[in-house]
Amino acid sequence: MKQILEELSTLRGGRPRILLCDDQPINIRLVNALLKGDYEIFMATSGLQAIELSERVTPDLILMDVNMPGLNGYDTCARLKQNTLTLGIPVIFLTGLKSEEDEVKAFEVGGVDFISKPINGTVLKARVLTHLTLKLQSDFYLNIAVTDSLTGLFNRRKFDSELAEKWELCKRSGQAMSLLLIDIDHFKQYNDHYGHQAGDHCLAEVAHTIRSNFHRSYDCVARYGGEEFACILPMTGREQAIRQAQEVCHSVARLHLPHARSDTSAWVSLSIGVATMIAPDHNASPVALLALADKNLYAAKANGRAQVFAAELPLFNDAA
Numbered sequence: 001m002k003q004i005l006e007e008l009s010t011l012r013g014g015r016p017r018i019l020l021c022d023d024q025p026i027n028i029r030l031v032n033a034l035l036k037g038d039y040e041i042f043m044a045t046s047g048l049q050a051i052e053l054s055e056r057v058t059p060d061l062i063l064m065d066v067n068m069p070g071l072n073g074y075d076t077c078a079r080l081k082q083n084t085l086t087l088g089i090p091v092i093f094l095t096g097l098k099s100e101e102d103e104v105k106a107f108e109v110g111g112v113d114f115i116s117k118p119i120n121g122t123v124l125k126a127r128v129l130t131h132l133t134l135k136l137q138s139d140f141y142l143n144i145a146v147t148d149s150l151t152g153l154f155n156r157r158k159f160d161s162e163l164a165e166k167w168e169l170c171k172r173s174g175q176a177m178s179l180l181l182i183d184i185d186h187f188k189q190y191n192d193h194y195g196h197q198a199g200d201h202c203l204a205e206v207a208h209t210i211r212s213n214f215h216r217s218y219d220c221v222a223r224y225g226g227e228e229f230a231c232i233l234p235m236t237g238r239e240q241a242i243r244q245a246q247e248v249c250h251s252v253a254r255l256h257l258p259h260a261r262s263d264t265s266a267w268v269s270l271s272i273g274v275a276t277m278i279a280p281d282h283n284a285s286p287v288a289l290l291a292l293a294d295k296n297l298y299a300a301k302a303n304g305r306a307q308v309f310a311a312e313l314p315l316f317n318d319a320a
């Protein structure tokens with residue numbers, strides 16, 4: 001089990017992170033001494049501090065006391081399970097409580113294990129190892145399920161779920177959402193001229209460059225289809241989306257990837273369709289947003305390629 005966890009940690013890049021939460025520093029010190037050799041440890045002395053730290057450092061496992069002043073361990077766990085940022089973090093309760101009722105409650109609020117004090121160090125370490133291995137395995141497979149293997153970007157499945165989720169987010173806050181649909185120009189000719197392997201390499205390089213233009217954690221950059229990419233930009237008005245799309249075009253042009261068979265440019269170039277909508281607007285929906293971006297991408301192609309197209313339709317509100 002230890003070897004599997006080590007391999008998963010290496011793949012992920014970094015030791016597993018554990019958050020210890022107990023109002024008694026002496027208890028934290030005791031558990032820290034047992035685990036610090038193998039894991040990166042974070043410490044909190046209250047439920048609220050544990051929630052704040054969990055959102056910030058997203059530990060792989062939380063060891064949680066139950067009886068604490070203010071928010072107790074059960075309520076803290078319940079709150080963590082209601083938060084999309086923290087709901088996937090397994091919580092083990094480490095407590096002086098021993099009754100069946102308390103143990104059942106621990107699982108009802110979302111805990112994965114219940115350990116009664118006094119602590120047996122060997123048993124604690126074995127349980128921590130098991131839960132961390134399960135967590136990192138689950139992260140590993142989740143990551144594969146949402147990633148495009150060639151480019152490392154999100155895949156189409158993740159794009160579809162993100163589009164719906166981010167649309168709801170913008171709808172709740174009444175803010176604009178923008179979408180960019182990006183297509184590499186004359187990519188069939190690129191493949192025909194340079195070969196499929198070179199085409200793959202080009203796709204990966206262009207994808208990496210597109211990704212490097214987006215720095216907000218809630219922006220989503222995905223491979224939409226073969227040589228098409230899509231960027232979901234929540235809380236982004238039309239003018240800002242156009243600026244970002246232009247910068248994407250420029251950054252790929254600056255790569256100077258030769259394209260001997262392009263009628264448009266000596267280098268690999270992009271066409272981008274931009275769409276912006278505000279959720280409460282009449283007829284606005286993620287499907288309509290996608291359709292408009294697609295229509296604008298088609299217009300960018302028809303207009304000569306290597307450009308950004310963001311025609312406004314009267315139906316859609318300019319949020320910039």
Ligand SMILES: Nc1nc2c(ncn2[C@@H]2O[C@H](COP(=O)(O)OP(=O)(O)OP(=O)(O)O)[C@@H](O)[C@H]2O)c(=O)[nH]1
Pocket residue numbers: 150183184185186187188189191195196197198199200203225226227301305
């Ligand atoms: N190398 C490689 N090529 C791919 C991959 N996925 C799709 N393609 C190729 O991308 C090309 C897309 O061709 P078209 O849809 O005609 O688009 P285009 O040649 O870029 O033409 P315009 O978009 O009109 O400029 C096809 O030749 C596909 O085989 C991939 O994963 N790797």
